[in-house]
Amino acid sequence: MATTTVNYPEEFKGFAISDPSEWSNPKLTSYQPKNFGPRDVDIEIECCGVCASELFTLKNEWSHGELACLSSTYGPKTQCVGHEVVGKVVKLGSEVESGLKLGQRVGLGAQASSCADCSRCKSGNEQYCPKIVTTYASRYEDGYISQGGYASHVRAHENLVFPIPDGIESHLVAPLQCGGLTVYSPIKRGIEDVLAKGEKPTVGVIGIGGLGHMAIMIAKALGAKVVAFSRSNAKKEDAIKMGADEFVATGSDEGWEKKLFDQFDLMLNCASSTTSLPLDGLLSTLKVNRQFVSVGLPHIDEKFDVNPFTFFSNGSTIGSSCLGSKQEAIELFDLAVKHNFSPWVETIKVGEEGVSEALTRLDKGDVRYRFTLVGFNEFFGTGKQ
């Protein structure tokens, strides 16, 4: 076990690459953590979800430059990803004020730090802080490039560390922290005005994959009628099991646009591209002045391929939503416990082989509907405190 055990706190170990060509084969790597700040928290990792955005970062498809880690001022020149972390608190900065305790089960999503001081941080919108540091491949002010959760430990600002309630298993709560939160925030914000009027909103979920399958459950739990949209009928049975009230196969159902005209309070696009969608038809099913929100993450050069005239028929708008706030994460966990739903997760044992399997299968779309890497304590010789 000499090669896998970790000399914490001087060292973290994780699965990392140094070149995008290695995206499917991260190697076990030792690295220096970021300098520990007074409001930082160290999490000893128990398990970590696998998110499609990892593929974009590892393949470097969200950048026109080189891997961010190569420009770090200190710390590793390799990149470890992973941002659906569950573990326990093993170290607290001297100025931590949010009540986190050593040994507490906590989570970390896609964001590791924000300024904690701007109007956005102070209004429950820290995911839109202009000084956001994402959990991996993102630059801290001191020049360290953040390292993710396919690792023994992760370090983050307390304001982004989520307390996890009892009543939901770690490998199931993991995917809620990025994928789940990313759909929870726009669904909640997109229908709360309808719920406030005592009406039942109707939500369309487009793309039944990692994000979409959680969106169905979440919209349902929030009280919406849910219509799932997919290209074919292949996922129809699954979508109904997840809680969808109706299912539309846009590639084969005739006349769905007309049948669903003026039905939706919110359309949530969970597919990773908008250019392959029947956007005009989807937008036409919105009620007046409602939103089409895209959370599926496209290639960096993709554009919204839509004509301004399309929106004249109902005064709708199109845009994107980024992650969610810590407060929303806490709400989401409570919602999952209360409504007894959880993502459909296949667990894979962590290790070079397991990480490679997860990334390779995710890249092929061979996942129904989410992977969580597990067994971190056994692998890294942690979990003994």
Next chain:
Amino acid sequence: MATTTVNYPEEFKGFAISDPSEWSNPKLTSYQPKNFGPRDVDIEIECCGVCASELFTLKNEWSHGELACLSSTYGPKTQCVGHEVVGKVVKLGSEVESGLKLGQRVGLGAQASSCADCSRCKSGNEQYCPKIVTTYASRYEDGYISQGGYASHVRAHENLVFPIPDGIESHLVAPLQCGGLTVYSPIKRGIEDVLAKGEKPTVGVIGIGGLGHMAIMIAKALGAKVVAFSRSNAKKEDAIKMGADEFVATGSDEGWEKKLFDQFDLMLNCASSTTSLPLDGLLSTLKVNRQFVSVGLPHIDEKFDVNPFTFFSNGSTIGSSCLGSKQEAIELFDLAVKHNFSPWVETIKVGEEGVSEALTRLDKGDVRYRFTLVGFNEFFGTGKQ
């Protein structure tokens, strides 16, 4: 006067073209009106505003086909435009129920009919009725192609005929009915949540032309702080006179995006294109989850040239808004009377020469900021009842 006087009600007369090449020289034409329906109203026209959308229709730039009038089932094969009509009621259908009176001063905007029966018509959103008939170049169910207000008379459904209050002159209220209403509706809808919280919203108005100059006055009257955006400083003095609190010349002011970061509750694009705008910078000035609404009308093939990632920084959305409702028109007229604002209007005497001058100068941008064609009663020998 034999050629200009009108044999109403069998005949309307107006300035019309039969080919897009004639766009700047509509000729005085006699035509059959649409068959009179039980809820129709005839307006004897006193004056009519000139709107940039007229150019798109006359040049046929919103269509990939031929002029709509060429496919009419009955009525003229020529097209008369104009949809900022002020006049008086001279005929009421037998089932008119909205309290309009013969001789009453009324107006008509860009919409002449809706089904009056769908959920949108019944919820103050008749401008989004799927059976909308616009005031010109639009097909009625009976096959007539609608004819506009550069004419002696116009016929429309009572639900789209606006009563006009005292306290504002006809040539000044005319442009409020299309241009004014088109900006009033998205401004009101886009900031009413902020106003409801007792806060002062900040509205950006992009493009200080026919639409933008009214948007400044309207946003100001509704209680917003208004920032006007233009390419150069050429219209700065005017914008401040209209009521803008600040002015930004995007082409020459350095660093405006950073200075205005996180300032806007609403961005209203009144320019006729989005492709020539610094869209990324403009979107970055929105607060979290706010809207960029485009009301300037582009060429039919133009797209929103914007990357989904642009929206991740603040969860904003982009879209368009179409006209406004009759209720909103009534609110707008009252607002204008109460706050004593009106569009900046240059009047031009109606006639072939005047119509040609208005269209030609509008096409060149030689207008500060709106034309109203006047003198209809004298020209057509009407106004004698």
